Amino acid sequence: MSIYVEQWHKYLRWMGIVLVIAVIIGLHAVWFYSFATTKFGEIRDGFLDLRQWDETSGDTLVLDGEWMFYPYSLIASEAAAKTVEAKPINVPGSWEAIIGSNFGYGSYRLTIRLDPDDKQTYAIYVPSVQSASQLYINGALAGSSGQPASKEADYRPYNVPYIAKAAADEHGMIDIVLEAANYIFQPNSGIELSLQFGEESVIVGRNSTSELMQQLVFTVFILHAVYAVHLYMMGIRKKQLLYLSLLLLIVLLTLAGNGSKLIYDWLPLSYEADFRLKGVLLALGGIVLLGLSVHSSAKRLLIIAKRALMVTGFILLCYSALRTGTVSFSTYIVFPLYVLSTLITSIIGIISSRSAPIYRNLYMLFLLTALFSTVVWEYVQLFAGISTIFYPLDLIIAMFCISSLMFKSYLNAVHENKQLADKLQQEDKLKDQFLANTSHELRNPLHGILNLSQTVLEREKSWLDERSVHNLELVQSIGRRMNTLLGDLLDLSRLKEGGIQLFRSSVNVHQVVEKTMESLKYLLHGKAIFMVNEVPAQLKHVHADENRLAQILFNLLHNSIKFTVQGTIAVRADVKEGMLQLSVIDTGVGIESAKLDYIFGSYQQISNQDAAIAASGFGLGLSISKQLVELHGSKLQVRSTVGEGSTFFFSLPFAEEGEQGSDDAGHGTQAVLSDAANSCADNGAATAAGVSAPAAPKRASDRVQHDRAKQAHHELAAEQCAAKEDYRINILAVDDEQINLQVLSNILSADHNIHLHCTTSPLEVLEKLADQSWDLIISDVMMPQMSGYALTGHIRETYDMNELPVLLLTARNQSLDVETGLLAGANDYIAKPVNAMELNARVRTLVRLKRSHRERMSMETAWLQAQIKPHFIVNTLNSIVALSTFDQDKMIELVNEFSEYLRASYNTYDTYKLISLKQELKLVRSYLSIQQKRFSGRLLVAWEVDEGIELMLPPLIVQSIVENAVTHGALSRSIGGNMSLTIQAQDQTVHFSIKDNGTGMSEQLIEAVLNGQNKNGTGIYNTNLRLRRHYRSGLSIKSKPDFGTEVAFNIPLY
Structure with missing residues (x-):
């Protein structure tokens, strides 16, 4: 059976390779086609005619063709050299055929003809020139990399891409001269990769896109490398993680030295240092790759190849680190061959591997294939002289494989840890059970020892000498100690099981x-x-x-x-x-x-x-x-x-x-201790019940907004108490000094109606705002966690100055300090040291302010409750009289509904009290029934109410809006209209919506109604105020003239 499984795994590996190669080839084709450059015309004898080229096409042209080359002459920077005979040369390509060596210097020249009226700004992208170059446009220096020179002493090698701007002269000509010199790189010389020409924005955009993709890929590589090391440091001690991390860094740095050569932006490298670094990275990468993919259990031939390649890698590593001088052709060829050899060996090692899991082999195959494609593509571009945009897809595939391997390693480690933890827990449970059983068994003999010794001590104490008595008492004490230890064993077991x-x-x-x-x-x-x-x-x-x-x-x-x-x-x-x-x-x-x-x-x-x-x-x-x-x-x-x-x-x-x-x-x-426990002296005390501990700090803005509906209920409860019994004054004081809080407590405690709650934390004040209804906040100004000004500002985000007064205590009595406090939203201030009479007077004044605000709101509610308009009563009675002459049954129905409406409207319940939604809807139904009977078919009502909603709300909230929708909405048209009431439960709120198809309102009228500036909209204004007071959110009105109105609001469920 295992033979078939092995064959199946091998089949999967080969299929995986074929699939990945197919995908990679397809992606390369699509990418190359999408970002391909184009050729227009033919460059001959250093001349290119682009007068027929559409520069607005967005194409990027490659300047490949027959340029003119001036050997051993720098014709732009050395005027005397312009008499040198020019020779044609194919670009890109080496000048070795003309000069006889890749070492030397010379100048390339190309003339481009454009339309004389062409005022467009173009750009030339120079990807790679060995090994120093300067680009001149119409005689002016436009870009450079390194310093070409006729003497090697004046020459400075440096080969990074650059972009030069180009514009035609008055004759429509662009004269391009590229001076180059090479005294260090033997394998090649001159222009290595195709120069690109196009509109400036196109060239710059193309280059920026390439750099951005490289930066993104490299960033992801770095993150995954760090992540792999982090997993290893966290305890997943698998050397594969370190290999993967090192491989990621090697690939990152190697590729950063190609293409846009971003490594020069990160490290101050010279030309020679760059080649040494590349050599070290390639050699080290091969060693790491072999260690990651070819295991000790591989076939003997693979082990031999691995060892040979690793020895070669160490030799190349040492050679690269110590090498100086020119770069030889053999050196240039050896490194690519070494990398390809290690990749092929690694792929064969993975295919033939039998010890590793199949998932790991597949991911490793995909990874190696992607890296193989990356290496091949890089060298194909280099040797073919192709200059294209950075291709990231191979690296993305490699990154996906590495991520999958690391994630799988993490999951395996978690699974192994879970198994070990389960085993340890089982062993620990067995150990506790053994100790518990042992303690049970030892209790029986211990019981005998204690009882016998106690009996002897009591019976024979008068006959025993002092030493014997002492020894028996010692036996008793030791026995009780042993009993305690056995009890500990039993308690430990019971505590773990939650049995105590x-x-x-x-x-x-x-x-x-x-x-x-x-x-x-x-x-x-x-x-x-x-x-x-x-x-x-x-x-x-x-x-x-x-x-x-x-x-x-x-x-x-x-x-x-x-x-x-x-x-x-x-x-x-x-x-x-x-x-x-x-x-x-x-x-x-x-x-x-x-x-x-x-x-x-x-x-x-x-x-x-x-x-x-x-x-x-x-x-x-x-x-x-x-x-x-x-x-x-x-x-x-x-x-x-x-x-x-x-x-x-x-x-x-x-x-x-x-x-x-x-x-x-x-x-x-x-x-003394009881008084201390019940005072404000320890971290902010409450009343005689004890001290309230400070809560864990949270964000201040979150605390202020926390549970607004809960605060509304506390206010309502306080209002009911105020109406029925002696008024209770709840004051919350905050000061970082305990002695100051004690002073406040001593001063205000003389008034039995004042209940002072103290705290040293401003953050706790913000938390307590929703716990109950507060009449006054007394705050110190200078506190470490948050100043009194900042605390007042946070309070004012939710409560206005009438809803919750704030009294600031300050040691500074300067006008600027007072102004700062008042601007922050404080109602008043008092300077330290506090005068008892002044403090009491100011507290009483601010408390009366809060009470008057509450009473005003109550009076407005009562006023609204009394708004049964005389003409509505008269009209209803007239309708009853008219119906009595021809439809007595309908008259009786109208009389009953009118009676229900009056009973509900004149109900004597407290205006502070919350009523149920069913009570509110009963009044609304009566009102709508009367209006429908009065106006017959002119009023159509749609009722979409979830009858199962259990909700308490202030009285006359819905009824006042419905009455406004009927009177000023649906019945405002001569032919009548429609009115709909929708009440639906949502996540944490109940949504109310009242719509009509009346004449509607303008935006200006809506604003006037909500601000109380419209006399006809008093009911809506009052309802909006009451909703905002209770729930911190008011009415939402959407209306358009001649299209009707929708009034909506939300009430939280709690």
Whole structure:
């Protein structure tokens, strides 16, 4: 079976080569045809007639043909040489047949005749002249590369492409003289590649396109080379990645030295250095290619060829690095033959490979074939003298293959890592299971030891001597310690499985610490260590699992005892951010900073040289403590200095007042700590409930715009409270100095209606804007994260000065500072030090401003609610009377609808209150039914409403727009009209659309209605204001005179 598979793989490889070659040949043909140059006329005796050529065709002409050559004469720069006899020479081509050697110098000449009236600017592209040249147009120097000279001492070789502008003289003639010299390059001389002639924009554009494509391809090559090295450094230790990276760089630098020769823009290379670099790159590329493609398992003949070529490559590498002087013909030929030989050997090696996966062989074949095509194409152009635009497709194919190989290597590495990780997890699980089972088995004998020793101690204590009693007590302590270790093993297993639950209650921390220290005192025997409980006895209780808290403290204290030779171990309580922070502090050996990252891992032990004897146990205590602390919603952290000791600390929330135990004293230290926890002194406090922790910073602009709908609901809730009970004033204060916040708290706390929320972070202010309705922002001006001016500007992006007043506190009372604050959008300012009476007065003034704004909006809503127009009532009653004489059934229907409409319109619900969409639509239905009955067939209503939408919205939002669409829209025409109501749920919003085919409005009228400048559009103006107030977005009106109107808006779903 394997024979057939191998044959199939070989067949696939050959088919892949054939397919890639076919594709490459086809792409070359298409590319060459698309960017081909043309010939017009024939150059003879250095003359070309282009009078019949259409210069606007966009064609690029090649100036191939019979130029005139002046051997050993520089006719443009040396006037005396113009008498030298000229000889015809074919361009492109060497002057060896005329001079007898490729070393020497001379001048090429071509005269182009154009129409005398031709004022067009042309350009000549000179791709390659060996090995220095200067181009003169009508006697003026137009471009150069290097410095040609009659003496080798004055000669400077340099061969890069350049473009020269050309324009006909008054007789329509362009006289082209190209001076060239070569004293270094033996294989060739003079014009190597075809010169190109055409309109300046065409030549420049063609050259720019070629350079741009080269830069793009080279950039991608560099990125993939870096990516391959990065994969290797990340842990995918496969030498193929380094080979691929090196191969990419070699191909990049080699090709950058050809064509447009961009390498000269990157590196300050001389002509000789360029050839040395090319030689080194070609030799090294062959070595890398052989190492990548021919493996040690290849056939013997291939191994021999590989070794021979690699030895040859090293020889060429050394020769290129050390070579000086002229470039010989043999050197010029050897390198292409070497590269082609390595490519062919590599292709054969891939085809015959059996060890590598088929996908890798196929990609390598495609890669080598593409590189082979690139090399062949480069040398074909060079030897044939063809100058064309850069061809990138072979390199793109090669890049695709290399990318696929790297990506596949990455996927394989990920798969292997996953398999190893799964295996490690399985082994780790088996290990934990073994330890858990062992702990279970050891508990039985341990139970006997503890109980028997306890029985003996209680029964025989009066008969035993002091030493025996001490030994039995020691057995008890050691047994309890062993029980704790076994418990750790079980807890570790349960923690990994998520099987531990916390049973929280009100916990007296002082007592827990005291009991835990008592259980560990036996470990202090023989050590000069003092354990100190610095937790106040009357400390406010915490909300925690008492047993788990004792376990955490036990592990931390036991760890400190192990690694402390002498000194003090203390447990201290502090209040941080409204929570109790417990710290276990020792004066032990400390922990190196490099080890702090992994000490909380399972089975990890600190192995300091001074503590090697003390290190014992399983190394589970810190790991279990860390996970138990995290279950409490906190984080176990450590600070340590080698030789000075360590501090482990974590935080716990305080218990609610109702959870306090009977031993809660409520005075002394507890009162102090409770007050501290409930003040603004720690990182911005709220009320007596505790301190609100600063949130993680985000972008300020995102915070201001966050959850606008949520803020609208908070405002509505506050409005309802304001209407029903004593007014609650919510003030948010921000200052980077805690003492300043404490001052504000002391001043404003005298007013029981004021609820002050403090923070030290301006970014947190922007986050809290959507949490609830705020009546006032008090901000310091100078803060590190964001100034008060910037904070005010961000607030004003969403809230105007009436919606949310801002009071700035500043230590500077200069007029410029005040002006800056007011321009930023602040309502008022007050200078430090703050006067209590002034602060209270300004706060009250700004709060009344906010309340008056809210009351005004409320009054406008109530006014709109009362807008039942008298003529509508009178007309409806007249319709009822008229129907009573000939259609009593219809009259009864109209009376019922009118009754429903009046009941809904005069409903006494609070104007602050949100009503359901169904309530709003009930009023709309009644109104439309009355109007349809009154106007019979003149009013047609289309109703497209998703009845399943559950939405709360301010009252009379839809009804006022519908009434406007009927009165001023559909019924504005004498023949009547149509009105449609569409309500549809979208992603996170409900879309409302009310359309009519009435007389429509102009853009000016729409603007006047929305701005409140049109008296007839008061309802629309009020509705727009209410929508903007509640949802930060108003009405969208689209209308055109005589074509009707559409009014639309969106309300968020939440």
